[in-house]
Amino acid sequence: MKPTKRQHPVTLAEVADAMRELQEEGTEPSVRAVRARVGGGSNTTLMRFIDMVRSGSASPQQHLDEFPSRLESLCREMVQTLGELADERVAKERAEVQAVRRNIEARWNTLLMEKETAVNSFEAEKRITADLTQRLEALTKKLESVVADRDELKDRANVAEALNEQLNERLLVGADGKLTHPAD
Known part of the structure; x- marks a missing residue:
């Protein structure tokens, strides 16, 4: 065939x-x-x-x-090793990034709590300031009223003293118009 x-x-x-x-x-x-x-x-x-x-x-x-099969297997091992090293590095860097992220989130949460505390303190101080301002205004009005009363009483005291002096002079000047001493 x-x-x-x-x-x-x-x-x-x-x-x-x-x-x-x-x-x-x-x-x-x-x-x-x-x-x-x-x-x-x-x-x-x-x-x-x-x-x-x-x-x-x-x-x-x-x-x-x-390529001889041994060289090929060495190349494959090298590629596999490089892949594993790259995976390890990626995993390590991913872990580092996650740690940084957690740290940033923790700092963020701390800052948010500090901000909330500061805002609450500010609001409390604002209420206290408003209350103190109202009390100050009331006390200022009361002081103004007391000062006005004092000035009025001072004026009345001046008038009373002037009247008192006049009365003393009348007493000292007798009915006959002569000046008398109170010790006489």
Whole structure:
């Protein structure tokens, strides 16, 4: 029986994979060995692809595929470790931010309580001041009234004293109009 022909043309990726497998097995990747591995392809196409892979014009995926599995696992471990370190740092910074947030909230609550206390004290002082102002006004009116009464009494005392002096003079001047001394 005749072997069946390939249904699709050989690709650079297939040639690169075949070369890598052959090198891992310790076999030199020749055109004949690569053709046997990929199952077909013309000598010209295979030679061109082999030269491209050897010269480094392979695709980035092919370069990645050429990494030994150990190097790949090291890279994966490094990526995983970096991810874990990033997660730890994010968690640490998140905890620090939360601590700062709690501190700010506590300070905010303290300031709100202090403000409320200050407002209550202010309102109490305001009521006391209003009460004292009313009392001061009442006492001022009372003082003004007392001063007015005093002034009136002073005027009356002056009048009474003047009358008293007049009466004393009349007593001293007798009925005959002569000046008499009270000791006489």
